[in-house]
Amino acid sequence: MKKVILIGFAALFMMACNTKNETGSDSKMENKIEMGNPADVQVTEGGVFKMQGLPYAYNALEPFIDARTMEIHYSRHHLGYANNLNKAVEGTEMVNMSIEEVLKGLNPENAALRNNGGGYYNHNLFWEVLGPDKGGVPQGILADAINRDFGSFNEFKKLFTEAATKQFGSGWAWLVANKEGKLSIISTPNQDNPLMEKLGYTGTPIFAIDVWEHAYYLHYQNKRKDYVEAVFSVVNWDKVTEKYNTAIFKD
Numbered sequence: 001m002k003k004v005i006l007i008g009f010a011a012l013f014m015m016a017c018n019t020k021n022e023t024g025s026d027s028k029m030e031n032k033i034e035m036g037n038p039a040d041v042q043v044t045e046g047g048v049f050k051m052q053g054l055p056y057a058y059n060a061l062e063p064f065i066d067a068r069t070m071e072i073h074y075s076r077h078h079l080g081y082a083n084n085l086n087k088a089v090e091g092t093e094m095v096n097m098s099i100e101e102v103l104k105g106l107n108p109e110n111a112a113l114r115n116n117g118g119g120y121y122n123h124n125l126f127w128e129v130l131g132p133d134k135g136g137v138p139q140g141i142l143a144d145a146i147n148r149d150f151g152s153f154n155e156f157k158k159l160f161t162e163a164a165t166k167q168f169g170s171g172w173a174w175l176v177a178n179k180e181g182k183l184s185i186i187s188t189p190n191q192d193n194p195l196m197e198k199l200g201y202t203g204t205p206i207f208a209i210d211v212w213e214h215a216y217y218l219h220y221q222n223k224r225k226d227y228v229e230a231v232f233s234v235v236n237w238d239k240v241t242e243k244y245n246t247a248i249f250k251d
């Protein structure tokens, strides 16, 4: 009799455990894809150029930019550029320079520095000029400059979208300002950027869109134009205006 009761209890106990396990794992699988935290993404110890963090969560730009793309882009692609940049500058005087100074003085034949220094800087700028609940149109001094140099915001957006979609293969579209405040749109291949003076570029970048496939392929596949349109819905124009002000009052 005792034995039967014990077996009975053991069976009930096992059933209870099974039910609990199944319920626990099911809800985790169905409801939640585990996302890391941008704050945990750090360069390899000793690297002088750090990850600056994201000013929002990975899912903050949905539905325009999906959380999975953001996570992979920031924690793998951007981190990879940062770590490789740190390797490229190790043991040189560049460890004491800003990334802007490094890029301005860049020897284009130094491929490791060109690709990874560019990749590091370009993504820092890209994350900074986006944000949740943004989009719309710029105001104030930047709106005036856009109207003056492109005719209207819509004309600017059209030209910028053309530059972004016509860049063959991987690259970036940029809005740059010269010291007099004049705006221009340019595109660059790979991780090149407008600060690389020896490549013939001029102007200070104030806004950019990453058109590498890693920036959009999961959600938009080959539809780069749809992705560019979506990015315009999350542009932080206040931040771009801040960068414009800084660019035109520089030495």
Ligand code: MN
Pocket: 073, 077, 123, 210, 212, 214, 215
């Ligand atoms: Mn990218």
